[in-house]
Amino acid sequence: MKERRQLMASYELVASVQYFDLFSDADEHQILIKDTRTHEQREYRLSPVDFIAFLSEIDLYNNSHQNTEKFVHHIEEQYLNIGNRIVR
Template sequence: MDLQERRKAMASYELVASVQHFDLFSDADAHQILRKNTRTQEQREYRLTPVNFIAFLSEIDLYNNSHQNTEKFVHHIEEHYLNIGNRIVR
């Protein structure tokens, strides 16, 4: 994917959270999550089932409204949502 295609794909994403050194974006139409490492600029995309997508957004909302342990939260979402089984390989 060249830079222009990548920018076009990013246009459909919306920032939902910044946790540690990650920015998390969502694309509600495609039930996709983009995780961007702000240190390395590495980006990974994940496609979730509609139920898991809603659950992911609910957990992000709960996290944003609480003072949870950030490291524990990142581990939890990586284990449940942002894992190899849901990753989109381009």
């Protein structure tokens, strides 16, 4: 439990989309996605360019009225995929 608190300490909430909370760690270029229904958490490490692009897309989403399901599918396909996943 202490390890989980330390892990979350470096993350900052950037968006709540559908039943997901998205957190970012700017120092490590990492994204944590937490399913609020199942409490499952997954971490992803992005290249610096992709990390900035991800945050830009979150910002655009927060300022628009996009289709939520379509947006979640897009970010999962583009950024939060198996190639970027951190396995602990």
